[in-house]
Amino acid sequence: MLNHPTYDKLTRLKLFGMARAFAEQSALDLDHLGFEERLGLLVEHEVSERDGKALALRLQRAKLKPNTAAEDTDYRHARGLDKALFQRLLAGLWLKEKQNVLLTGPTGVGKTWLACALAHQACRMGRSAYYVRLPRMLDELAIGRADGRYMKLLKHLAKIDVLVIDDWGLAVLDDAHRRDLLEVLDDRHGSGSTIVTSQLPIEHWHAAIGDATLADAILDRLVHNAHQLNLKGDSLRKKRANLTSSASPE
Numbered sequence: 001m002l003n004h005p006t007y008d009k010l011t012r013l014k015l016f017g018m019a020r021a022f023a024e025q026s027a028l029d030l031d032h033l034g035f036e037e038r039l040g041l042l043v044e045h046e047v048s049e050r051d052g053k054a055l056a057l058r059l060q061r062a063k064l065k066p067n068t069a070a071e072d073t074d075y076r077h078a079r080g081l082d083k084a085l086f087q088r089l090l091a092g093l094w095l096k097e098k099q100n101v102l103l104t105g106p107t108g109v110g111k112t113w114l115a116c117a118l119a120h121q122a123c124r125m126g127r128s129a130y131y132v133r134l135p136r137m138l139d140e141l142a143i144g145r146a147d148g149r150y151m152k153l154l155k156h157l158a159k160i161d162v163l164v165i166d167d168w169g170l171a172v173l174d175d176a177h178r179r180d181l182l183e184v185l186d187d188r189h190g191s192g193s194t195i196v197t198s199q200l201p202i203e204h205w206h207a208a209i210g211d212a213t214l215a216d217a218i219l220d221r222l223v224h225n226a227h228q229l230n231l232k233g234d235s236l237r238k239k240r241a242n243l244t245s246s247a248s249p250e
């Protein structure tokens with residue numbers, strides 16, 4: 001640790017990135033750099049450390065599936081992924097426009113993974129994200145209703161820039177579920193983006209919601225301003241299991 005009054009003062013001011021860069025610069029011969037360049041390097045260090053910490057915090061809060069960075073997307077597996085659309089989504093305009101993304105396809109085709117990759121990219125662009133499975137979200141809201149945290153939970157869900165709702169259409173909805181879903185989507189309509197993944201094709205969602213009037217209201221807030229990625233093909237789980245078993249010795 002450097003013993004220097006400037007280093008101590010930077011640390012006292014909680015400018016830890018600058019302090020570290022100051023210590024590094026002190027150990028190097030940087031006489032060829034002018035004052036502005038050296039100060040610029042210190043400030044750059046501080047900014048990149050703060051950006052890195054803020055991103056780590058956003059990712060921790062987002063609770064995305066691990067290791068789902070967009071650059072690791074597997075485009076080789078034939079599953080009907082519209083690569084051009086996916087690349088456009090990664091560029092982030094849909095976030096500014098508060099649009100939604102609906103990912104459908106059979107089990108294991110990579111819907112959750114792609115949804116998390118989009119949310120991960122949004123976090124890198126400075127947005128907040130949160131991943132939740134629909135049955136869990138509805139359970140949490142039901143518990144919140146009983147223990148007085150309902151409004152707080154709704155507020156939390158409303159504030160998130162990118163809400164990933166996984167496994168839409170897996171469980172049967174009762175009337176309270178439908179109303180909770182409408183509350184969540186109504187709060188978010190025009191103020192945030194929602195990603196939904198489902199094994200059910202979109203044309204079956206209305207019937208799956210189970211009440212025509214509420215289904216109209218829910219889907220009106222979700223589908224009309226949404227990009228759709230409809231995947232098909234074999235499960236990546238099966239493919240990976242086959243690869244593992246053929247690679248392992250008898």
Ligand SMILES: Nc1ncnc2c1ncn2[C@@H]1O[C@H](COP(=O)(O)OP(=O)(O)OP(=O)(O)O)[C@@H](O)[C@H]1O
Nearest residue numbers: 072073074106107108109110111112113114236237
């Ligand atoms: N691009 C990818 N790169 C690496 N692994 C992937 C990728 N896409 C999917 N996988 C892996 O394939 C498996 C299935 O993916 P995922 O859970 O996203 O499928 P799903 O379509 O959401 O399935 P389900 O409908 O059953 O929830 C997971 O183990 C996931 O980690």
